[in-house]
Amino acid sequence: MPTGTVTQGSGIKTAITEVDAGGTLRLVGDLDIRGIISADTQFTLDSTKIVTSELGVLEGAEKGTATSSKVLVADTNKAVSGLGSIGLQDSNLNIQKNSADTNDSQIVFKKSRNATVDGHTIVEGPVGEGVGDNLGSIQWYGSDGDKYVIGAQIQAKLDSLPGINDMPTELVFSTTPNNESTVVDRLSISETGDIYIHDGKSLRLRDNTGANDYIGFKANPNTTTHTLTMPATVGGASQYLMTDSSGNLSWSSIAEAASVRASCKASTIGSFTMASTASVSTLVLANGEGGYNGSGGFDNTNNTFISQDGFSLSENDRILIKDGVNSNDTGISNKWNGIYTVGSLSGTTLTLTRSTDYNSSSNIKTGSYTFIENGNVNNGKSFILITSDTVNVGVSLLEFSQFSVGGITEIIAGTGISGGSSSGSVTLSIDFTELPSQAPNLVDKIVMLDSDNTTDHLTSVSDFVTLVGSSLTSVINSSFTKIGTGVEQEYISFTTSNEINMCINNTPKLSIKNTGIEVSGSSKFTSSSTNEPVITIENTTNDSTSGILKFIKDKGAAGASGDTCGLIQFYGDDANQDQNLFSQIKSDIISHTDNEEGGRLTLSIASHDGELQSGIILSDGDAEDEIDVVIGSGVNSITTISGKMTTTGITIDGSEGLKIKNGSSGPGFMELYEDSDNGGNKIILTPPNGLPSSNPILTLPINTGTLVSSGDTGSVTNNMLSNSSIGIGTTTISLGSSSSSLIGLTNIDTTNIETTNIKAKDGTSSAIIEDSTGIMTIGSSVLTTTDINSGTIDNTSIGASTPSTGVFTTLTTNDQLVVNAGATIIGDNTSEITLNVRGVSDQTSHLFNIETDGGDDKLSVSSGGQTTITDLVATTADINGGTIDNSTIATSNITVGSGKTLNVTDGTLSLKDNQISGDKVEGGTIDAITINTLTST
Secondary structure, eight states: OOOSOOOTTOOOOOOOOOOOTTOOOOOSSOOOOSSOOOOSSOOOOSSOOOOOSOOEESSSTTSOEEOTTSOOEEOTTOOEESOOOOOOSSSOOOOOOOOSSSOOOOOOOOOOSOSSTTOOOOOOOOOTTOOOOEEEEEEEEEEOSSSEEEEEEEEEEESSOOBTTBOOEEEEEEEOOTTOSSOEEEEEEOTTSOEEEOTTOOEEEEOSSTTOOEEEEOOOTTOOSOOOBOOSSOOOTTEEEEEOTTOBEEEEEHHHHTOBOOOBSEEOSSOEEESSOOOSSEEEEOTTOSOBTTBOEEETTTTOEEEETTEEEOTTOEEEEOSOEEETTSOEEGGGOEEEEEOOSSSSSEEEEEOTTSSSTTTOOTTOEEEBOOOTTTTTOEEEEOOOSOOOTTTSOOOEEEOOOSOOOOOOOBTTBBOOOSSSOOOOBOOGGGSOOOOOOTTOOEEEEOTTSOEEEESOHHHHHHHHHHHOOOOOOTTOOEEEETTTTEEEEOOSTTEEEEEETTEEEEEEETTEEEEOSOOOOOOSSTTOOOOOOOOOOSSSOOOOOOOOOOOSSOOOTTOEEEEEEEEEEOTTOOEEEEEEEEEEEEEOSTTOOEEEEEEEEEOSSSSEEEEEEEEEOSSTTOEEEEEOOSTTOOOOOSSOOOOSOOOOOSSSOOOOOOSSSSOOOEEEEOSSTTOSOEEEEOOOSSOOTTOOOOOOOSSOSOOOOOOTTSOOOGGGOTTOEEEETTEEEETTSOOSOOOSOOOOOOSOOOOSEEEEEETTEEEEEETTTEEEEOTTOOOSEEEOSSSEETTEEGGGOOOOTTSOSEEEOSSOOOOOTTOOOOOOSSSOOOBOOOOOTTOSSEEEEEEOTTSOEEEEEETTSOEEEOSOOOSSOOOOSSEETTEEGGGSOOOOOTTOOOOOTTSOOOOOTTOOOSSEEESOEETTEEOSEEEOO
16 A cells, blocks of 8 residues: 655545554544444553544444444543443443553442543432432343343442542442342441441351351340450350350350359349338348339238238348349339348348358359249249359349240240140141131231241231232132131121121121122221322213212111201311311202102201201202202301392381492492383392481381382482372372372471472461562461571561561571661660670671660760760669770769769779868778768868
């Protein structure tokens, strides 16, 4: 092939078909490949990148395709990113490291919550009961003939919250169990380094034989969290491991374990309290102390015994105290535990003394035990001391545990066991009739016989349910009649053809038939989910029918009025979370007579006091096809009908009457339509706006007829009231006509009467009121009191008229009395006239003037504010100031007429020199001095 250098832009286009073996094709610039690269040996990339979204097939047909989302990018570090998946056919994926150093090949899993390559967003750890992010997984799949199914997995996931340079991770190993298709967590290594075996499985240490025997360790199903700590040294011969209450294992001597102590008559079953302070060797009990939970203890009423675990001890009896003592309110402590001897029972107190074989560190040894002879709880049991440290009496905490040693010494036939022996091999024959009957718990074990006739067991009832559920597909037996228990007579019965009955106490409660389902007794549907439970009645037939909810009352006898046929009740929580009845729908019988059956349907609700009140009652009427409807209960009940209501009649029977309101801003109204085929013409009755708060009452007459008709303007006029009349007393007047008399009218009380002519008779005389002329009296008509604001008297203005004698006794004007110029008001010869007048500011002459017959002024009040009295003799005058005869009082003369008196009794008469004229002053006093006669001299 040609050799040389091809420069950019040279335009050389030569097909390179082959490079000889050992040859090298070197490109200094970019390589734009439009075809396929095939290399027999190797294709090497140093710092070159292959970047493309259209890379196509990587290696051979159907070996994998790089798409726009799966781009192969080799960077300067020879790292590959953006690779979707790699498929290998008939080959292995090898990771090889060739370097003269300690570095190795690595598979690195990285996780970031940032969607950009090499972008960083912190991953998330578990929050609450949630799980943390997974950092990476290795999974193994196998084909089940149809698809690939996972078989195992190793997964790294966050165990707690991460942070800067803080990535707490748990490594979880999972496998798929038999007959399953998902992995189950088996073992995990926590971020603290602890190793966990999940789901109660065991840690098994196998031997090196082909039998693969093993020793397994597993947790008790009911265990509490604790750790067993191995001893620091290797044990010797005749030693065994024993744990203390903290889980620390230590080596103990078998000889000490066999260090049996003399038996005890009884033991404590719980801690007790004593008022005195315990000593290293004694416990002193007062009356009533030493018992457990209010039972047993020392009783010195008869000075006879102390009771423990239901057994009464005597003096010198041994007792094991193993559950702690609260001495002198210092708290319960196990340091007072041990074997004690009962002292004298004849005193007011009882002393318990540590037994001589169990009272020092030399004889209180780990592994020493004693047998309990009596008691309701601990009879026949042995208890061993498990405290591992050297005992310091009165200081060390002595902990006892139930213990058996030496194997079974005797088997006595009893409940659940038949036969017995005292030595050698014992064959047990289980008599199931002697076993107690009880419902199994899910954690109970089930004994079973394996296929090899060896006895095995399932660890729990749940395992049995799982086993049956996974292997048992159906149970069909034509001879089946019942499944259940015969003790309580609770079973499922198949005795009736096409019917399954679930029975309680031999009574069917649920019957499933080919026609439907029947339930006897009360049924309850519960759910903690929103909008549940839901009861759906669905009919899928292609017709007009539907499902039916049917209530049937079958009392086995004749029905009666008041029998309830069906009841639906609705309960809810009140403020105290008490279940309260808030509403119900009830159907009952009103009439049970044959062919006259009538029913009643009542809708009731709790009416503001928790008690049900009927709201709507639909009941049988008094005749066929009549239904009575009652709405509401109580005088203040409100019935609202949002739309229109059509009825043939309304009867209101109550004290509230009919109230019509308009929901808008206008007044209430009533529409009365004409009688011609219910046409559109109508009369609307409506009240005026601005009604007074007194709520006027309109009382209708008892006579038949048309009362009123309204014109277009809404005002009532008499010319529209044709063929109508008004009755007053014994007289009836037709409206729109005239009448010469009204008899029986005693009073007219109105603010306005508009009329052309009204005549009121008084005997043979009459008073006529006319809107054009005013009011006049004729004949002997007398107006006792008249309030005249304006107008005329005797067809002339009031100011110019001269009323006849005796017409007015009192004339009062509330506003003004206008008297024209020259007019006169004259009193009669025998009586006086009282005239109250208020002046008018624009009068140019006298405001008020009283004259004599001769025209002489007697009293005149002028517009200038002056009052003139002429020829007026005053019997008594009270003058507070001002002037008399246009001169001040100080310069005027006051003359006291003959027989008259100038009275200054309540005031003071001050005189100066030469101000007393006359010859003498007779009588009276001056400054309490009696004046007989005072002459001018």
